[in-house]
Amino acid sequence: MLTADYEAVGHHGGARGVVMYRHLSRYSPFFILLALTGLIFLLSNIHTLELQNSIPNAYVQKGPSYHNHNFCSHLGLEPSPEEALEERYLLNSIAWPQLPARPGPPHLHLHRTSDPVHSLFVILSAKGGREWYVGDQLEVLVQMHDFRGRPKRYGGDFLLARLHSPELGAGVAGRVVDHLNGFYSALFPLLWEGVAQVEVTMVHSSEAVAVLQRLREQRPDRVFFKSLFRSGFLSETTMCNMCLLPNPQQQPLCNYTDLHTGEPWYCFKPKMLSCDTRINHAKGGYLKEIITNKEALLFQSDVNIKVVINASGPDRINVLPKKIVKPELETSSVKPEPVKYMPSGYYYQGSWRVLGGTPARQFNNASSITQCLMDKVVHMYGDSTVRQWFEYLNASAPEIKEFNLHSPKKVGPYMAVDSKHNILLKYRCHGPPIRFSAVRASDLRYVANELDGLPGGPNTVVLLSIWSHFSTFPVEVYIRRMRHIRRALVRLLDRGPGTLVVIRTANLQAQNQEVSLYNSDWFALQLDRVLRPMFMGLGVVFVDAWEMTLAHHLPHHIHPPPAIIKNMMDLILSHVCPAHDEKVLVEGWESGERRMLESLLA
Structure with a gap:
């Protein structure tokens, strides 16, 4: 545009054109400096542009789209036959009860799911109606109900149980057994004398656990990571993870798989930098809206996440000192019930006491x-x-x-x-x-x-x-x-x-x-x-x-x-x-x- 103006002026009057040319020549270094400053600013901030283009915001609402990422679990070195057998054994040992198949479309209704408020537990009487003694085992029966008060007919709820005496600073974890019919048993060894109170908590309903299972297998991308790459004034940030699906731009990957263990790790390659310019590793954020609105009802604080279940009847017992069996009665058929569940330890007076092994001093x-x-x-x-x-x-x-x-x-x-x-x-x-917020790449071990x-x-x-x-x-x-x-x-x-x-x-x-x-x-x-x-x-x-x-x-x-x-x-x-x-x-x-x-x- 400046050239066109100059030519037009020069065509109509040479003297005037020469004057304008001299003015432009005087300011040309300023325009050159301005252009260089803009270029440097662009290069130094390109990582911000890359972050906006290639990494979704941690708080962007993203509708649920369930991608099958199961191949992520099989990346890395192929296990040996013995390791594959061990893996199958381990996976079978943690298999969780599945929800029963329902006729018709799989609609989720909150009122059919487990409700801790309507559920209850009862302390089962000691055998023979006798009193409780140190060394006995306490059994509690839990029955789960839905939000309409109807008994549940299947298992899969995630429950926790503990027995504690606040005034003694005592507590022990209970073992929960799922009977797969809506009933659960909680077992406790009686390890101290005095009044002991039972506490049973529903962490998640069976329906909520089913959602968590699906997320674990299909959405390992719900937490994403990023790395900063830098060389001179140029820097870019790209998304990283253990497995990355190809993005719409077909961006190539940087392969950071560990050479010794075969542990896989990848980042999208920066557009203008090489893979060996990685500076750090950091958490990118959490993807939102990864479950449906109905599924979100299964995860409500004070409603169905970590809510205490009330007792039907007393929730505490009085434990007497260990009963001494007289020698002449040792051969009798009446013997103390052996402890079937033994935790790793328990608290007494605020201190952890180990059951078996080296005691804690x-x-x-x-x-x-x-x-x-x-x-x-x-x-x-x-x-x-x-x-x-x-x-x-x-x-x-x-x-x-x-x-x-x-x-x-x-x-x-x-x-x-x-x-x-x-x-x-x-x-x-x-x-x-x-x-973590940001780990130096050199410190990733x-x-x-x-x-x-x-x-x-x-x-x-x-x-x-x-x-x-x-x-x-x-x-x-x-x-x-x-x-x-x-x-x-x-x-x-x-x-x-x-x-x-x-x-x-x-x-x-x-x-x-x-x-x-x-x-x-x-x-x-x-x-x-x-x-x-x-x-x-x-x-x-x-x-x-x-x-x-x-x-x-x-x-x-x-x-x-x-x-x-x-x-x-x-x-x-x-x-x-x-x-x-x-x-x-x-x-x-x-x-x-x-x-x-x-x-x-x-």
């Missing part, structure tokens, strides 16, 4: 913790629930000083040192999927690979907690990850005999509709039931976080409160530095309780 001051950890190297791998242990030790022993690695807050890696007592603590998060780098030995302690970030994926994905870690642990224990390995199980957490669809306690329960048998027999120590959160009186939280964390650490430290004197092992236990436990474990 109390480490109530910094000096006892420091003395226990002297000359130890403690490696902690996993999610934020094991990071709590690092934070607890770092705060409880002032002589252990955290070394500033300039790591992102709440992400790590972290390291703490006590040079005087030769103590080293280290924490690192597990490899993807990990739903798979636990199996990290374990392979440890020499091991009697002064090495390994603490693992890996479960929460796998809740949105098919169980096969978790089995594969645990299989790789198990292999690495076997190699570690072979080259470093005496290495102490502690594995933390999943725990309960607060539930609402949003949490339930992505991190339900039901997902955690399924992973927990896979974890335990996979590591059984390896000589590892389990910290039963599931029972420790269920039996405790404090509200459930993804990060258990300090009182529970202390009990976990007391148990771990009791294994790190076990007492050699049997009298010390039971120090602090009342003699009556000790005799009771001995009789239970006999």
Whole structure:
């Protein structure tokens, strides 16, 4: 346009055209600088444009469209015949009762689903009508009803049960048995004397569990991830996941599959950068509107998510001291009923007491913790629930000083040192999927690979907690990850005999509709039931976080409160530095309780 004006003016008058040309020449550097500034701004902010174009907003309402992503579970190395057999066994062991087939179209009606308010439980009488004694087993019968008060005729509800005595600081988790006809039994060992109260909670109805099952198998994309790529002034952000379906633009993929374990991970390739320019990994967000409006009615706080079921009749019993059987009656046909269900432990006076194995001692001051950890190297791998242990030790022993690695807050890696007592603590998060804010790409490590780098030995302690970030994926994905870690642990224990390995199980957490669809306690329960048998027999120590959160009186939280964390650490430290004197092992236990436990474990 400027050229056209100039030519027109020059054609009509040469002198005037020369003057305008000189004015334009004077400002040409300004226009060039303005153009360069605009180009630099565009290049430096292109990642924002890419984010808008390639990654859906975490809060964009997206209608339900169910894609079959089952192939995600089969990515990675092909399992051996033995591993495939184990996988089938594990999947069969956690199979959940299916909803009965209904004639006609599969319409969902809330009034036909389980209603905790209309449901009830009753405490069954002791055999022979006698009183309750320490060492007996208490049985509770639960009957589920729908929202119209009609008895349910099929099972599949997700129930929790506990027996507790608030005034004694006592509690124990119950075992729930599904009879598949609307009735459930809850079993409790009677481990202390006094008044004990039964509490039964419906976490999800059977209909809600069916929705969760479908989401787990068909929508592993409901949590999405992203990575930032950068080179010079140019940066882009693209979507990442364990498996990515081709997008409409047919964007190529960057393959970050781990070379040692075969664990798959992919990102859409940036349009203007290479795959080796990845800077970090981060949670992108949660897809919304992944269930129908009718299905959403199954996930209502204070209606059908984690609601207590009331008792029909008394909800508590009085437990008497253990009955002493006279020698002359030992051959009689009248004998105490043997305990059929034995939990891993229970609370009494606020302290966790293990049933079988090494009893948990109390480490109530910094000096006892420091003395226990002297000359130890403690490696902690996993999610934020094991990071709590690092934070607890770092705060409880002032002589252990955290070394500033300039790591992102709440992400790590972290390291703490006590040079005087030769103590080293280290924490690192597990490899993807990990739903942290931003992890440097250089810090993304798979636990199996990290374990392979440890020499091991009697002064090495390994603490693992890996479960929460796998809740949105098919169980096969978790089995594969645990299989790789198990292999690495076997190699570690072979080259470093005496290495102490502690594995933390999943725990309960607060539930609402949003949490339930992505991190339900039901997902955690399924992973927990896979974890335990996979590591059984390896000589590892389990910290039963599931029972420790269920039996405790404090509200459930993804990060258990300090009182529970202390009990976990007391148990771990009791294994790190076990007492050699049997009298010390039971120090602090009342003699009556000790005799009771001995009789239970006999």
